[in-house]
Amino acid sequence: MASAADTVAFIGLGVMGYPMAKNLRSGLDSSKTLLICDVNTEALERFKSETEGKGPVEIISNGFEAAKAANTVITMLPGSAAVETVYLDPTTGILAGAAAAAEASSPSSPEPRLIMECGTIETSTILSVAKATYSLSTSTLSSTLTFVDAPVSGGPMGAQDATLTFMVGCTPSVSDHIFPQVKSYLQHMGNKDGIFLCGGVGAGTAFKVINNYLSAITSLAASEALNIGVKAGLDPKLLTDVINASGGQCWVTSKSNPVPGVQANVPSSRGYEGGFRIELCAKVLGMGRRLAEMVGARTVLDGPTLEAFKEAISDERYAGKDARVVYQWLNESERK
16 A cells, blocks of 8 residues: 555545546656545546556545545535535544544654645635644644645636646745645646645635636626627627727636637537536625625625526526526526
């Protein structure tokens, strides 16, 4: 069995996590073992089949096993409840596994361990995991355990293409030597020039939430603008080209255009399938609103945008689709 130093664990093989873990396995040296864990057993077996020949891949049952066997554990989890379970459960959690591993190792030379959450999770949950990690890492059990938050931007397409942007939060006192280690793993899953140290633990999450807040609002704004053009009989592709060469350019118009047929291989040209679901977009916009409330920042556009998403989600024609389906919702709706 590979040593903990030569073993990496990845927990969460969902829409984002599956391609991220595949790119990680491709980027790691073939001598290193990758442990994988997910509630979906079919995804686990498919992952093993699709990565055959790229290096050892082993299935594990929970975070406890991951932290006990690997010095690096990366998670891509869907929400706060999953994070609390995977990290904090006293029987199956990552922190319990790290404590068990440290207890079994030499007290005079404890091995450094890195645990990293890459999902978009409520700030309060990230901080509670960080607090629990700090309590453990200052005990005699594990003096070298570090937790970082490293949420991603780029969506499923970025995960598949390994072009994700990562926003990292790390305790300042250890960031000088931990951040290069973090980058050594994240560079396999994203753009190596798009890995940013944003501040202390929780800062990465704040950066991501703010980015998603803006992205959600621009998804609706760009869809409104392009729908005006289409209703006016304008060529949406030419209109997009002009916008992208002018002051209205944004990620939505240039990278994930909401009008079907304007850009190839984007969700709108695939029936709005395979992108960032509108329900998740509404969820992260709500997280941005709560962050604004927490820090006392006035907002104006979050309310109307959330109402628009809520109305679209309530219609089965648009529910479950990529968030840019708001264009279709607008296009097929009557002006009120």
